Amino acid sequence: MKTQRATGAVAVHAILLGYTLIALYPIFLVLINSFKSRKGIFGDPMALPTEKSFSLEGFEQVLQRSNFELYFGNSLIVTVVTLVIVLLTGAMAAWALSEYKFRGNLALAIYLSLGIMIPIRLGSVSILQLVVDLGLINTLTALILVYTAQSLPLAVFILSEFMSQIPKDLKEAARCDGVSEYKIFYAIILPLTRPAIATVGVFSMIPVWNDLWFPLILAPSEETQTITLGVQQFVGQYVTNWNAVLASLTLAIIPVLVLYVIFSRQLVRGITSGAVK
Amino acid sequence: MSTVTGKRQFPWHILVFLAPATIVYTAFMVYPLADSVRLSFYTLDETGATHFAGLQNYVLMLTDEEWAGPFWNALKNNFIFFLIHMLVQNPIGILLAALLSLPKLHGRGTYRTLIFFPTMLSVVIIGFIWQLILSPLWGISETMLDWVGLADWFAPWLGEEHSALVTLALMSVWQFVGMPMMLIYAALLAIPDELVDAAIVDGANHNQVFWRIKLPLILPTVGIVSILTFVGNFNAFDLIYAVKGALAGPNFSTDIMGTLFYRTFFGYQLQIGSPTMGATVATLMFLIILVGVMLYLFVIQRRLQRYSL
Numbered sequence: 001m002k003t004q005r006a007t008g009a010v011a012v013h014a015i016l017l018g019y020t021l022i023a024l025y026p027i028f029l030v031l032i033n034s035f036k037s038r039k040g041i042f043g044d045p046m047a048l049p050t051e052k053s054f055s056l057e058g059f060e061q062v063l064q065r066s067n068f069e070l071y072f073g074n075s076l077i078v079t080v081v082t083l084v085i086v087l088l089t090g091a092m093a094a095w096a097l098s099e100y101k102f103r104g105n106l107a108l109a110i111y112l113s114l115g116i117m118i119p120i121r122l123g124s125v126s127i128l129q130l131v132v133d134l135g136l137i138n139t140l141t142a143l144i145l146v147y148t149a150q151s152l153p154l155a156v157f158i159l160s161e162f163m164s165q166i167p168k169d170l171k172e173a174a175r176c177d178g179v180s181e182y183k184i185f186y187a188i189i190l191p192l193t194r195p196a197i198a199t200v201g202v203f204s205m206i207p208v209w210n211d212l213w214f215p216l217i218l219a220p221s222e223e224t225q226t227i228t229l230g231v232q233q234f235v236g237q238y239v240t241n242w243n244a245v246l247a248s249l250t251l252a253i254i255p256v257l258v259l260y261v262i263f264s265r266q267l268v269r270g271i272t273s274g275a276v277k
Numbered sequence: 278m279s280t281v282t283g284k285r286q287f288p289w290h291i292l293v294f295l296a297p298a299t300i301v302y303t304a305f306m307v308y309p310l311a312d313s314v315r316l317s318f319y320t321l322d323e324t325g326a327t328h329f330a331g332l333q334n335y336v337l338m339l340t341d342e343e344w345a346g347p348f349w350n351a352l353k354n355n356f357i358f359f360l361i362h363m364l365v366q367n368p369i370g371i372l373l374a375a376l377l378s379l380p381k382l383h384g385r386g387t388y389r390t391l392i393f394f395p396t397m398l399s400v401v402i403i404g405f406i407w408q409l410i411l412s413p414l415w416g417i418s419e420t421m422l423d424w425v426g427l428a429d430w431f432a433p434w435l436g437e438e439h440s441a442l443v444t445l446a447l448m449s450v451w452q453f454v455g456m457p458m459m460l461i462y463a464a465l466l467a468i469p470d471e472l473v474d475a476a477i478v479d480g481a482n483h484n485q486v487f488w489r490i491k492l493p494l495i496l497p498t499v500g501i502v503s504i505l506t507f508v509g510n511f512n513a514f515d516l517i518y519a520v521k522g523a524l525a526g527p528n529f530s531t532d533i534m535g536t537l538f539y540r541t542f543f544g545y546q547l548q549i550g551s552p553t554m555g556a557t558v559a560t561l562m563f564l565i566i567l568v569g570v571m572l573y574l575f576v577i578q579r580r581l582q583r584y585s586l
Contacts, residue, residue, distance in 0.1 A: 008483075012376050016388045019373060022451070023392045026410050029417065045417050089297040096294035112299070115306050117570055119512040121535075122559040123309030125316060125542060125552050130309060149305035152298050181290040210399035212515040217543075228399045232519055235405050242415075245405070252402050260397050264390045271459045 027253065034058050034246035041242050058247030062234070065244070067222065068251060071230030078140050078226060079209050082147040086204055087197055089148075090155035091163075095185055097156070098164040099171075109160070115153030120146065121213055131218055138221040146214055151204040158203075162196035163189065199270030202263050209256070227252055314563070316556035327553070334557040344554070350529055351537040352565075354442055358533055359510040361446035362453075367502060369450075370457025371495075375487055377458070378465040389462070396455035404519035407448045411435055435520065438530040445531055449516055453509075457502045464498035465491060497578065504573040511566050514539060534562050 032048055033041045040053025047053070062068055097109050120127075127146060128137075136142040166189065174184050190197075215229035225233065231252045238244045260267075317334055319327040338344045373392065377385050395403060410417050411434060419431045434444040468491060476486050514535030517525050523540050525532035540548075542555030 009382075012379060012382065013384075016373070016376055016392075019369075020388055020391045023395055023454075026406050027395065027398075030406050030409065042415065045415060046420070085301075089301065092294040093298035096291050100288065100291050102288065102291055108295070108299070111307075112302060115302065117508060118310065118563070118566070119508065120306050120310075121512060121514070121538075122563045122566075123306065123313050124538075125556045125559060126309035126312035127305065129312075129552070130305070145301060145305050149302050152302045152306075156298060182293075185294070206397060210401075212399070212401050212518065216518075228401050231399075231405075232401050235519075236522075242409075245409070249402055249405055253398060256397055256399075257394075260394060264393075268386075268389060268393070268459070271463065 030246055030249050034250040038243055058243030061244040062247045062251060066230060066234050071225050071227045074140060074224060075209060075227040078143045079205055081144050082208050083201055083205060085148050086151045086155050087201055090152050091159050091190060091193060094156045094159035094163055095189055098160040112156050113153050116157060120150045124217060128217055138219050138224050140224055142218045143214055147208045155200045155204060158200050159193065159196055162193060166192055198266055202267045202270060313556045314560050316553050317560040319553050321553050334554055338557050347537060351532045351534050355511055355533040357442060358446045359507060361443060362450055362506050362510055366450040366454050367457050370454050371461055373458045374461035374465055377462050393455035393459060395452045400515040401519040403448060403452045404516045408520055436527060438527045441527060442531045445516060445520060460502055461495055461498055464495040468494050500573060500577050504570060507569045508566055511562060
């Protein structure tokens with residue numbers, strides 16, 4: 001019986017380890033080969049860079065031939081500004097929906113949550129027209145506005161679930177002391193909502209950072225390219241330059257990897273706690 | 278002196294709290310979606326003026342030789358794309374989740390974190406990574422197949438008409454398997470221990486516990502995962518565009534609704550793009566997604582709920 005259990009455990013670890021390898025090995029291959037010379041890349045693709053095969057020529061080429069720093073900065077601006085707006089306005093709306101009784105409360109909650117299931121891309125024809133009419137074509141502002149609209153439904157939904165669980169005594173006590181509604185929200189509710197805000201933040205960040213569609217149709221100009229679009233265009237242009245392609249992929253992977261190492265616990269907790277509900 | 282509060286003040290603060298989110302959401306999501314549906318009933322002439330055309334665009338899209346061929350092809354491919362996700366991604370996700378939720382498993386957090394990582398990366402990056410790995414030029418896949426004695430089996434899968442779509446779908450499966458894994462893992466953890474303990478006391482083994490007790494209980498989550506997969510797949514674009522371009526080659530064999538939408542809207546090669554036909558494709562995609570979600574809500578979820586706790 002005991003040996004049977006031991007072999008069972010070995011089998012479980014073998015499967016999990018095997019799948020982990022499948023999940024990470026392709027990424028690992030790209031990362032290690034980006035630090036090799038062209039000869040090293042083709043000579044022995046699976047080997048780690050050695051003293052002989054080590055080379056940074058790919059990175060040099062990428063940084064020379066494209067505005068990688070600019071793309072990265074654009075992605076950072078779009079993502080951070082979107083997050084700030086989504087978290088602030090989303091928390092405000094969530095608070096109003098979960099706290100105040102007013103006519104149309106339920107209808108508005110349903111209206112705002114429609115967007116969880118409907119992909120915003122399907123409105124692209126009119127979004128493009130709207131962005132042109134507003135004179136926002138090829139601006140980061142256009143991306144920020146669209147991503148804000150895209151992220152708000154889920155943010156409002158999760159935050160209002162969370163806020164409806166905040167105990168009544170705190171806010172009632174504040175109200176008795178004559179504290180304004182704005183201050184209650186700002187000084188009491190927001191700090192209490194921090195864990196949910198962090199979860200929503202991580203959730204909303206991923207699709208915004210990774211999106212190709214809207215940068216492609218709303219802001220394809222050289223000055224406004226995000227990193228996802230920049231990599232797509234760069235790789236498309238230098239398909240045959242393996243050093244440059246591998247290096248550009250590595251440059252795109254590393255920021256996400258770093259963020260993931262920092263936030264993975266938060267993210268995993270968010271997904272698992274969200275799913276239980 | 279007594280202060281008399283007259284009529285109750287208008288609750289301005291509620292308006293202030295709600296207005297920013299509602300306005301941005303309405304202007305950049307609801308309005309464009311509604312306006313796209315409206316546009317699908319119009320045609321554009323050379324001057325750029327719109328004319329009401331009733332269902333003409335839909336009739337063209339579904340029956341005209343020039344439009345209907347690509348449309349049905351993309352729809353069929355999209356269903357294959359979805360089917361592969363359902364048949365491969367979700368079973369693997371369930372298996373991994375079941376293993377991760379086994380009691381007394383060491384390193385479960387590490388496995389979970391590592392396996393989930395590809396899901397975080399941009400679809401574009403994933404597409405390029407696999408394009409390199411599968412490239413006959415680099416020969417990595419061939420070498421790896423050789424390790425397990427399957428070197429002869431290798432072919433430039435992404436370049437061949439009969440295998441390109443399946444290969445792309447499997448690349449997408451590889452990336453997103455972390456999602457069902459996480460959601461189902463969470464659902465498995467939520468099953469009360471007493472249920473499992475009771476079954477084990479009655480002499481059930483892990484296998485029986487999984488098939489007879491856990492699986493029926495997590496079916497609602499499997500349902501949610503399926504509908505999320507459905508919506509995601511019928512909205513997919515980035516992967517095909519990154520690997521195959523807007524033409525979704527070879528010979529449109531990897532064309533799905535997202536790429537068809539893009540080509541119809543922006544045009545390609547000699548064909549001029551058409552916003553109104555683009556809006557028609559988008560509205561049809563919207564209808565497909567709507568039917569899928571409705572089917573899930575009113576047929577599948579209702580049935581599943583009988584089993585839930």
